[in-house]
Amino acid sequence: MDIRQLRYFVAVAEKLSFRRAAEQLHVAQPALSRQIQQLEDRLKVRLFDRDKRSVQLTAAGAAALGHARVVLAAMQELPAIAQRAAAGESGRIRVGFISLVAYEFLPALVREFRHSLPHVDVQMQEFPVMQQFDPLRQDQFDVAILRMLRPDPAIATYVIERAPFVVALPKGHALCRHQLLSVADLAHEDFISLPHTEGASFQGVILDLCRAAGFRPSVMREVGDSQAMMGMVGAGMGVAIVPETVRHLQTAGVEYRHLRDLTERAEIVLAWRQGQRNPLVDAFLQAAMRAFPPPATRHRRTDASAASQHA
Structure with a gap:
């Protein structure tokens, strides 16, 4: 036939x-x-x-x-x-993401991508932040949006946001009386964190911050993800040092305070395998750069906007 x-x-x-x-x-x-x-x-x-x-x-x-x-x-x-x-204008792209980015970064990025490439099938799936780049190496996703804990030579990244750390406190906690705190103010508090893993880990970062402030938490309760962590804080089970982007979870019973002595930033990145062959990954990166320009560009746009408002 x-x-x-x-x-x-x-x-x-x-x-x-x-x-x-x-x-x-x-x-x-x-x-x-x-x-x-x-x-x-x-x-x-x-x-x-x-x-x-x-x-x-x-x-x-x-x-x-x-x-x-x-x-x-x-x-x-x-x-x-x-x-x-x-031409990279259709086909399928598999996007992995952690819960932390689902409320702000993921919607903005996917919306920008679909605006320019409406015929592409965008498949999205959440994964635990502790897996880091494993799903990419195992070809489960073409790109992933996550908080990077450690670099990997096989993985390329684009920084979407460098978020400052804040402390999440149970509502009504004594420390909520202050608008600005230091890490040392938390020396006598129970901590809630993601699980410890070999090598660089979220918990390892928090322990390093505490050691630099002169103490080690006497209690470190471990949970599986950011949502569970904020739920434990809201229940009054302890405090947590987290990226400021966690605010978007809007967990009941939780207040946030900035930490005056922390200059470290949590990097939210778009990641993909070096040498990947899916042409849509390049298009997704371009969408990320439009939605979240490099910091210097963002500052220039902000300055220009402010100047126009005062003109």
């Missing part, structure tokens, strides 16, 4: 005349009849009831007509589909 036979079949079915169909197709009527006969032989059914006066579709012909039209329409679209895919 070939596409030409389907085209001939549809033409005859729509005209209900071999003569008029042959004229429309600019072929000889005997050649058209032979192609229809070959198609019927291939399908092992009769598509038309015909005599010297009329041509009518059989039940099998009527059933096949709709499918034939779908196939022909798909064939007409095939060049455009292939060209869009080759």
Whole structure:
């Protein structure tokens, strides 16, 4: 079976005349009849009831007509589909993300990407921050948006945000009376953190900050993700040093205070495998750069906006 036979079949079915169909197709009527006969032989059914006066579709012909039209329409679209895919304008991209970015960074980035490439299938899945780049190395995702704990030479990254650390406190805690705190003010508090892992980890960063302030937390309760951590704080089970972006979780019973003695920043990054072959990854990176320009560009835009407001 070939596409030409389907085209001939549809033409005859729509005209209900071999003569008029042959004229429309600019072929000889005997050649058209032979192609229809070959198609019927291939399908092992009769598509038309015909005599010297009329041509009518059989039940099998009527059933096949709709499918034939779908196939022909798909064939007409095939060049455009292939060209869009080759140009990185269609296809599929798999996006992994951690819960911390789901409320601000992920929606803005995906919205920007889909605005320029509406035909791309964007598949999104959450994963634990402690897995870091493992899902990328295992080809579970094409890109991932996460808080980077440690660099990896096999992974390329673009920094979306460098967020300052804040302390999350239970509402009504004595330290909530102060608008600005230091890490040393937390020396007698129970801490809540993500689990400890080998190498660099979120908990390791927090312990380093505490040691630099002259103490080690006597209690360190471990939870699986940022949402659980804020839930524990809201329940009054302890305090947590977290990136300021955690505020977007809007957890009930939690207040946040800045820490005057911390200059460290939590890096929220877009990450992908070095040497990846999906052209949509480049397009996703360009969307990230538009939605979240490099810091210097952001500052220039902010300054320009402020200047225009005062002009």
